[in-house]
Amino acid sequence: MTRAKVAPETVTVHIPFRLVKRGGRKEMQLPDGASDQRKTDNTLTKALARAFRWKRMLESGEFVTIAELAEREGIAPSYMTRVLRLTLLAPEIVGAILNGRQDAQLALAGLLEPFPVMWTRQVELFD
Template structure:
């Protein structure tokens, strides 16, 4: 039987990072030499989920109009219309958002602005992924 070295109860780990504000939230920013894991932007993911859910509800005939669904959801029809446009995003862009491969500095507000419906034109509009 071998004896192991006792493990201390507490370990101290030194990791260089900065705290930065992004979209009203505080995030840790690692040094350039450290590649952070890709993390999805929860705000964008939630907006995508809502868009596809609302589209499914409209397509299924659960609601006759966007105004009717917006009233039920308690939001403005104009906002719902902008969010519903996210269902027109190219599949690779949707996948990139869900995988956390955000386009440079893309925020929900920017994605809700008018964008080209043609999938081929969207990467140039939003900026290319790495």
């Protein structure tokens, strides 16, 4: 019968990463080639959900104008208009955001800026 070797008391693991600010939060960024399980960006996901919900409410006739809906939601109509633009994003970009596969630099503030309406141009811009 052979004896097992005694395990050391301390094990040191080195994981290369750096902290980057993203949407006001600090996030770990792994080096190129390292596999990472990205988490979905809750801020982007929530903004997409709101945008599509508001679009449905406007299309259904529940609210006639953006101003009326913005008043009900307690937000500025200009902000609502910018968030509603997210419904014009290419399906690939929306899917990437919902699956946590969007570019690490993509943040809500950038998406609220004007972007091309053509999906192919969006994919080029946000890729």
